[in-house]
Amino acid sequence: QVQLVESGGGLVQAGGSLRLSCTASLSMFSSLAMGWYRQAPGNQREWVASITSGGNANYRDSVKGRFTISRDDAKKTVYLQMNSLKPEDTAVYYCNGGLYAPAFSSWGQGTQVTVAS
Numbered sequence: 001q002v003q004l005v006e007s008g009g010g011l012v013q014a015g016g017s018l019r020l021s022c023t024a025s026l027s028m029f030s031s032l033a034m035g036w037y038r039q040a041p042g043n044q045r046e047w048v049a050s051i052t053s054g055g056n057a058n059y060r061d062s063v064k065g066r067f068t069i070s071r072d073d074a075k076k077t078v079y080l081q082m083n084s085l086k087p088e089d090t091a092v093y094y095c096n097g098g099l100y101a102p103a104f105s106s107w108g109q110g111t112q113v114t115v116a117s
Contacts, residue, residue: 002104003025005024006022007022007111014086014087019080020113022080024097025076036095037102087117
């Protein structure tokens with residue numbers, strides 16, 4: 001069973017930055033697309049960004065130009081650098097495999113991001 005461990009969340013003022021990390025217990029990590037998702041209170045979980053095994057990144061429109069996804073295959077870790085944060089970015093952030101939809105049915109505990117106005 002895949003294990004996903006997210007970290008790096010916190011409370012930040014609007015305009016601030018955070019860097020999220022997700023480590024995955026996947027032997028084939030380097031061959032997988034990996035993505036970040038988020039769930040705000042009362043909302044469904046939504047896709048935020050993803051990165052292919054070759055390093056090509058995709059973003060939802062609302063975070064383009066502010067968020068950057070990257071990966072370190074040696075560490076089996078995917079990152080999400082979040083700049084110019086807005087209150088509407090407040091959510092629990094999760095990682096999972098896949099390009100635009102989660103590849104695994106199991107999720108990690110997520111990491112809370114709270115952006116104060």
